Amino acid sequence: MQFELTTDKLDSLKLAIEEKDASSIKFQLQDLYAPDIAQLINHLDLEAAAYIYELLDEEIAPNVLLELDDDKREDLLATFSTKEIAEQLDNMDSDDAADVIAELPEEIQEEVLSHIEDIDQASDIAELINYEEGTAGSLMAKELVSVYAFETVSQCIEEIRAQADSVDVMYAVYVLDSNQRLIGMLSLKKLIISHPMALIEEIYEPDIQSVKTNTTSEEVAEFMQKYDLVVLPVVDQLGRLVGRITIDDVVDVIRETADENIQRMSGLSDDVDSNDNMWRLSRARIPWLLVGMCGGIIGSRIIGTYEEHIKIHPEMAYFIPLIGAMGGNVGVQSSAIIVQGLANNTLLIDKLAPKLLKELTVGLINGIICAALIWSYAFVIEDWRLAATVSLALLTVIMCASFLGTFVPLTMNRFKINPALATGPFVTTLNDIIGITIYFLTGRLLYAFF
Amino acid sequence: MQFELTTDKLDSLKLAIEEKDASSIKFQLQDLYAPDIAQLINHLDLEAAAYIYELLDEEIAPNVLLELDDDKREDLLATFSTKEIAEQLDNMDSDDAADVIAELPEEIQEEVLSHIEDIDQASDIAELINYEEGTAGSLMAKELVSVYAFETVSQCIEEIRAQADSVDVMYAVYVLDSNQRLIGMLSLKKLIISHPMALIEEIYEPDIQSVKTNTTSEEVAEFMQKYDLVVLPVVDQLGRLVGRITIDDVVDVIRETADENIQRMSGLSDDVDSNDNMWRLSRARIPWLLVGMCGGIIGSRIIGTYEEHIKIHPEMAYFIPLIGAMGGNVGVQSSAIIVQGLANNTLLIDKLAPKLLKELTVGLINGIICAALIWSYAFVIEDWRLAATVSLALLTVIMCASFLGTFVPLTMNRFKINPALATGPFVTTLNDIIGITIYFLTGRLLYAFF
Numbered sequence: 001m002q003f004e005l006t007t008d009k010l011d012s013l014k015l016a017i018e019e020k021d022a023s024s025i026k027f028q029l030q031d032l033y034a035p036d037i038a039q040l041i042n043h044l045d046l047e048a049a050a051y052i053y054e055l056l057d058e059e060i061a062p063n064v065l066l067e068l069d070d071d072k073r074e075d076l077l078a079t080f081s082t083k084e085i086a087e088q089l090d091n092m093d094s095d096d097a098a099d100v101i102a103e104l105p106e107e108i109q110e111e112v113l114s115h116i117e118d119i120d121q122a123s124d125i126a127e128l129i130n131y132e133e134g135t136a137g138s139l140m141a142k143e144l145v146s147v148y149a150f151e152t153v154s155q156c157i158e159e160i161r162a163q164a165d166s167v168d169v170m171y172a173v174y175v176l177d178s179n180q181r182l183i184g185m186l187s188l189k190k191l192i193i194s195h196p197m198a199l200i201e202e203i204y205e206p207d208i209q210s211v212k213t214n215t216t217s218e219e220v221a222e223f224m225q226k227y228d229l230v231v232l233p234v235v236d237q238l239g240r241l242v243g244r245i246t247i248d249d250v251v252d253v254i255r256e257t258a259d260e261n262i263q264r265m266s267g268l269s270d271d272v273d274s275n276d277n278m279w280r281l282s283r284a285r286i287p288w289l290l291v292g293m294c295g296g297i298i299g300s301r302i303i304g305t306y307e308e309h310i311k312i313h314p315e316m317a318y319f320i321p322l323i324g325a326m327g328g329n330v331g332v333q334s335s336a337i338i339v340q341g342l343a344n345n346t347l348l349i350d351k352l353a354p355k356l357l358k359e360l361t362v363g364l365i366n367g368i369i370c371a372a373l374i375w376s377y378a379f380v381i382e383d384w385r386l387a388a389t390v391s392l393a394l395l396t397v398i399m400c401a402s403f404l405g406t407f408v409p410l411t412m413n414r415f416k417i418n419p420a421l422a423t424g425p426f427v428t429t430l431n432d433i434i435g436i437t438i439y440f441l442t443g444r445l446l447y448a449f450f
Numbered sequence: 451m452q453f454e455l456t457t458d459k460l461d462s463l464k465l466a467i468e469e470k471d472a473s474s475i476k477f478q479l480q481d482l483y484a485p486d487i488a489q490l491i492n493h494l495d496l497e498a499a500a501y502i503y504e505l506l507d508e509e510i511a512p513n514v515l516l517e518l519d520d521d522k523r524e525d526l527l528a529t530f531s532t533k534e535i536a537e538q539l540d541n542m543d544s545d546d547a548a549d550v551i552a553e554l555p556e557e558i559q560e561e562v563l564s565h566i567e568d569i570d571q572a573s574d575i576a577e578l579i580n581y582e583e584g585t586a587g588s589l590m591a592k593e594l595v596s597v598y599a600f601e602t603v604s605q606c607i608e609e610i611r612a613q614a615d616s617v618d619v620m621y622a623v624y625v626l627d628s629n630q631r632l633i634g635m636l637s638l639k640k641l642i643i644s645h646p647m648a649l650i651e652e653i654y655e656p657d658i659q660s661v662k663t664n665t666t667s668e669e670v671a672e673f674m675q676k677y678d679l680v681v682l683p684v685v686d687q688l689g690r691l692v693g694r695i696t697i698d699d700v701v702d703v704i705r706e707t708a709d710e711n712i713q714r715m716s717g718l719s720d721d722v723d724s725n726d727n728m729w730r731l732s733r734a735r736i737p738w739l740l741v742g743m744c745g746g747i748i749g750s751r752i753i754g755t756y757e758e759h760i761k762i763h764p765e766m767a768y769f770i771p772l773i774g775a776m777g778g779n780v781g782v783q784s785s786a787i788i789v790q791g792l793a794n795n796t797l798l799i800d801k802l803a804p805k806l807l808k809e810l811t812v813g814l815i816n817g818i819i820c821a822a823l824i825w826s827y828a829f830v831i832e833d834w835r836l837a838a839t840v841s842l843a844l845l846t847v848i849m850c851a852s853f854l855g856t857f858v859p860l861t862m863n864r865f866k867i868n869p870a871l872a873t874g875p876f877v878t879t880l881n882d883i884i885g886i887t888i889y890f891l892t893g894r895l896l897y898a899f900f
Contacts, residue, residue, distance in 0.1 A: 005795075008546065029558050033677055035676045035677055035678075039796075042796075046743055053736055074475070083860055091606075091649050132620060160639065160642055161642070161643045163550070186563045188638045188642070189610065191642070191644065192610055192611070192613075192638070193610065193611045202668075203543075220675060223702055223822075225705070226485045227483055228485075228698045229467075229483055229545055229698075230696070230697065230698060235496050246680070247680065247681060247697050247701065248678045248679075248697065249705065250700060250701075251675055251697065254701065254705065254708075255675070255703060255704065255708075255794070258704075258705075258712075259790055259794070260707035261712065261791070262708075262711065262712060262715065262790060263786065264783045265674065265712065265715065265780060265786075266715070266783055266785075266786030266873065267779055267783050268783055268786060272787065273787065273790065273791055273794070273796055274787050274791045274796070274797060274805065275791075276807075277495055278808060278812050278815065279815075280812055281787070281808075282812050282815045282816055283785050283810045285780070285812070285821065286452055286741060286781075286816060288779060289776065289779060289780065289783075289816060289820055290820075291770075292557070292775050292776055292779045293705070293776065293820055293823060293824060295771075295775060296769065296775050296776065296824075297772065297824075297827060298774060299768075299771035299775075300768035300769050300771070300772060303767055303768045303771070304765070306766050307764045307765070308685075308764075309601075309625075309808055310760065310764040310767050311764050312765075314757050314758075314760040314761050315699075315754070315757070315763070316755045316767075317753055317766075317767040317770065318749075318750035318751075318754050319746065319748055319750050320748060320753075320767065320770045320771060320774075321745075321749035321750070321770060321771075321774045321882050321886055322743065322745075322746025322747065322749060323743050323746075324771045324774055324775065325745060325746055325749075325774065325778075325878065325879065325882055326739065326742055326743065326746065326771075328775075328778065328878070329480065329717055329738060329739055329742045329875050329878070330735070330739065332716045332717060332874075333717050333735045333738075333739075334718075335714065336715075336716030336718060337710055337718070337722065337723065337724050337731070338724060339712070340712060340713070340723060341723055341724045341725075344705070344723070344747070345455075345489075345490075346724070346725060347724060348491075348722055355724065358724075358728060362728050362732050362735070364734045365728065365729075366732055366735055366736060366739060368474025369736065370739055370743055373740075373743060374743060374746075374747075377747060377881055389457075389769075407763075422713075423716065425779050425780075426673060428775065428776065428778070428779070432775055436771055447530070
């Protein structure tokens with residue numbers, strides 16, 4: 001049912017491109033949708049991509065362009081004249097066109113705009129590129145149908161007829177007062193079933209949710225998810241309707257936010273995927289690796305102060321990895337739950353204490369279970385002092401890690417830092433250092449006294 | 451703009467509940483939407499929740515019920531009679547009603563169904579609960595408008611009028627052949643702008659994407675995301691239209707899948723959030739902690755075999771945490787990129803070798819950088835043999851972790867195991883063990899020969 005990209009399909013396409021066999025290429029692409037074709041082109045070199053793109057139908061080409069990876073689109077557009085770019089933009093929704101034009105070098109943006117034949121489209125795009133990235137303004141599209149409250153149903157239908165060409169999917173008709181302020185909406189269903197001479201103000205639904213142009217994308221995504229909205233109108237500071245955001249654009253925001261969280265949690269400092277080049281992949285990983293190295297060096301200094309102790313009791317070294325790993329695991333578990341609660345807005349974030357207490361209790365339960373198990377093991381295999389040291393240290397480390405795994409992301413969130421950062425190498429490194437300190441302190445005390 | 455849950459709001463609501471002050475409660479809830487009210491109720495005990503629920507308007511109550519946490523809804527419904535439950539279900543969309551009824555104890559499901567007044571609704575629900583959870587059938591709703599290709603536009607509008615009550619949001623009209631098979635669709639826009647006597651078969655859009663009832667939820671979510679669909683029709687094995695899925699339900703699937711991935715990556719074996727009780731939170735964490743413990747114990751055995759070596763060279767112990775941590779970090783970074791590529795379908799998964807080669811090269815670059823840094827540090831602070839041991843081991847560990855972080859999730863995916871599992875404690879534990887082995891092997895060799 002769904003198109004699946006395979007090396008076979010890609011190879012047969014590459015072969016057809018090499019042989020410049022246009023009819024074979026068209027045959028291979030004929031049943032595919034724009035996202036499928038984009039997926040294929042993403043895996044081709046620029047020359048082949050440009051060749052295929054030229055062979056595409058006019059209708060599907062702009063959609064393929066939109067679905068391409070950002071880098072590939074940028075490269076491809078660089079081979080186009082400003083006039084050719086304008087032709088593609090003419091057939092896109094205003095929000096998509098604005099996204100594409102915003103990626104172009106600034107010096108040619110104006111030239112491209114001047115080549116767009118549809119003046120309305122050009123002015124819509126010109127307006128949209130002014131909104132800051134990551135705001136409702138940058139997500140919204142201008143294509144919508146609005147009527148004044150004093151108009152009639154038949155006037156409204158006339159309006160829809162007139163705009164039918166520029167609106168691809170229709171959700172609802174927005175209702176404005178005489179100052180262009182959004183005051184409500186009218187579902188298409190209501191429109192169809194109402195009398196043609198009925199006044200809009202008699203039948204419209206006044207209860208409508210909207211966002212401002214400067215609302216952040218994440219807030220928009222949260223808002224639409226929470227209230228199960230398919231489309232959301234955007235108003236300016238005066239409450240005048242300026243655009244609308246549809247859920248499909250928000251789905252992308254949701255996915256990107258989730259992806260970003262996973263990357264931050266995994267110690268990737270940049271938005272990368274496995275198709276990126278090696279230098280980019282390498283650069284995205286180095287920062288947190290260096291943090292981990294610093295943590296490791298600090299750890300080595302701490303252990304270094306116990307050199308004499310290790311000489312006499314080398315068995316103390318055996319459980320260093322266990323203590324470090326368990327601190328890391330518990331810290332990541334705790335912070336993942338907090339990060340997720342923050343992302344899904346299910347936390348009461350204004351009271352910290354009950355959360356920490358609960359987390360510490362969970363830590364205590366798991367700590368006692370783990371400590372008891374490791375005590376039994378070490379008591380049988382090694383000796384009682386080592387068993388006591390490892391189990392005591394493990395319990396303390398698990399409690400500490402539970403505390404930090406809860407406290408750090410909540411605190412970062414309070415200071416508007418992405419808490420997902422805390423779930424990654426940061427908490428792991430911190431817990432590593434704390435774990436080792438606790439372990440050796442406990443060991444020295446126990447061995448000294450007994 | 452958006453409702454934010456605070457302790458103050460919750461406390462003032464609790465006070466009003468204690469005082470049985472219905473008018474104050476109504477005042478506090480009056481401007482809230484169903485998800486907001488549900489968020490408040492989620493934080494109340496059962497008695498308070500039931501009290502508030504009774505005070506809600508008939509219109510909003512079923513929506514609040516749907517938005518509650520699963521546990522809270524279950525508890526609340528247990529206080530209702532089967533007739534009361536049926537009343538709530540009568541005002542829900544068929545898919546939501548089926549979800550709620552599926553959560554009820556089996557012995558009362560039939561009784562509840564028999565109390566539903568709207569016979570069509572009851573039979574729709576009865577049909578929907580038969581579909582397996584996690585399939586398109588379980589996601590879809592029955593509310594849709596369909597017409598036969600041989601009908602006219604005005605007949606179609608009549609049909610919409612007749613069904614207007616049961617359909618809340620309307621997307622498109624589905625077009626069927628005389629055997630009920632889905633052959634296309636008609637946008638509402640097209641319907642509004644076409645001549646009333648036009649035949650549907652002359653104006654409908656034959657190009658339509660659909661899924662089968664047994665398509666998995668994840669595939670549906672991927673499909674709708676990829677092709678930017680707002681609504682997707684569902685057909686049975688014979689191609690007959692049986693329902694439709696809307697994007698807002700899929701947004702939930704997307705979020706749940708992302709949440710699950712984050713949980714698997716963080717070593718949580720169950721779907722938990724911070725509002726769950728302590729035993730559940732504790733149980734979700736224990737399995738991977740025990741795996742980590744086993745890893746730690748294996749690590750201790752490995753180090754144990756080098757007891758004599760550590761007695762003479764206690765400085766070997768210093769860098770155990772660094773080696774373990776770096777292996778873990780690199781493994782998580784590598785596997786996160788693969789897991790994400792798999793989730794977003796951007797990987798060509800049929801060829802493993804190029805991916806591994808690329809990952810190894812990235813590992814080599816980062817490994818050389820890290821090894822050089824740690825060499826300089828250890829050379830200055832400790833001695834050249836330790837510096838050589840640590841840097842050589844670190845390079846090898848980073849390469850190994852890069853390889854495993856790529857190989858393990860890809861292999862798990864091939865065997866239909868969620869690859870996100872691999873990004874968590876599993877890869878970390880494995881890398882810990884391998885890292886220590888490499889480190890001590892290198893150390894013994896170097897110290898033995900020089």
